[in-house]
Each structure stands twice: as structure tokens, then as C-alpha cells.
Amino acid sequence: MALNNTYDARLAQQETAVGAGAQLLLLAFLGAAIGLGPAGWLTGLAFGIATWAVLNRALRRSQPLPFGPANRVTLGRAILVGGVTALVADSFESSPPLTLFVGLTAVALILDGVDGKVARRTGTSSALGARFDMEVDAFLILVLSVYVAMALGPWVLLIGTMRYVFVAAARVLPWxxxxxxxxxxxxTVAALQGVVLLVAAAGVLARPLTFALVLLALALLSWSFGRDIAWLWRTAAGRAGSAGYGAAVPSPVRPAEVSAAGRGRS
Structure with a gap:
């Protein structure tokens, strides 16, 4: 069993190394195709290195298991997100080719519906895979919100940062x-954010309509967060009441695949 676990762990690390190499190749392609600037290169490399390091750390801390086909799909999405991130960083100096930007983003969003199905059909669902999927989703939304905010205003950043603010608040408020x-x-609301931001980034609609559409997406996201926060508050208050005055109330455990911000394996 120990030998199998060691073998699986090594295979998983090899696959993440291949992913890091693929990220470098994508950046090299972008550099050759559009002349990716220093900001794009540095940001893309930083994303690739951070993804490789965090994923390997998570794999070491979890029970050694085969990397699995669903995680390969998510890793492929992460590589695409790294390319989108590099293009957005480069856009502060020069606008990226819209076809390339939209293409990479659209494929990353489409694959978001694939990894979960693959995990269920192959019986390889895991807390690590769900968390990996959710973090890739969240970062793509953050990057897209940065890009759209350059055209519509900094208020769009609320869409991308809301999940991270929630996570930070949870460290202070355990409930x-x-x-x-x-x-x-x-x-549905979480999936809608990426689609709306991609449409806004593509510039296919008139500015007033784009503004209204993104504002509606933000309103729906705020409603979703507010509803979940209210539910958590009522649940925590009910648990405290049932425990009795002055009694210690154990902190609830939140599964990695469920949060107020993301879908986990969709």
C-alpha cells in the first residue's frame, strides 16, 4: 500500500510538472503570436509557478491518490486561465487580440462543465478536485472582472473580489x-458571472446594455451571497440556542466542495 501511495504521489507530481511545462508553452505561443510584453510574461509565469506550488502542496497534504482524468481537465483549464491572466496583464500596455482572448476564455468556461461530469462518471470525485475546480473558477472571474473594470469602472471588481472577501471574513467569523x-x-448565478463578463469583454453589445448586464450580474451575485450568509447566520444562531446558554458550540465544518461563492464540481 505504501509503495502504491508513493507511486501515485510521484505520478501526480509528474502531471503537475507537465502542466507547468504546458503553461510555459502557452506563454511562448502568446509571445510569438502577439508579442507578449514583460508584464504579461511575468504575470503568466507567476501564475504558473504559484499553481504548480499550491497544487503540489495540496497533493502532499491529501491522501495519495491518482491525479485522475477530472483533475487533468481542471489543470487544462488552469493553463488556459494562466494565458488569459497574461493577456489581461499585458492589456495595460496594449489591447490583446480580441479573438484570441475570447477564445481562451470561452474554452476555459466551457470546460468548467466538463471536469465535474468526468469526475462523476469515472468515480474520481474528491475534496481536492472540487477545491481545485472552485479556485480556478474564482480566479478566472477575478481576472475577467479586472479586464472589464478598465472599460466600465472599478465597481466591476466587486464581482471578482466578493468570494475572496467572504473567505477572509470567514477567518474572523467562524460561523x-x-x-x-x-x-x-x-x-446558476456563479456560472452566469463568467458568461456575462466574457460578453462584456468581447464588446459585442452597446455600452449601456453591457453596463446594465454586468450590473445585473453583480446584483444577482450579491443576492446569492446575502442569501447564503443569512442562512449561515440563522443556522449558527439556532445551533447556539439549542446548545443552551453559556454552552460551548462546536464550529461547523464546511466541505471543500461547497461554499457561498462557488460550485465545486458542477
């Missing part, structure tokens, strides 16, 4: 770490 029930509305 925010409570487990949330499954919600199709939460999944």
Missing part, C-alpha cells in the same frame, strides 16, 4: 464556515 445546502440558484 461563515458552516456547510451550505446544495443550491441550483447558487450554481
Amino acid at each position: 461563515l464556515n458552516g456547510a451550505l445546502p446544495p443550491s441550483m440558484a447558487r450554481k
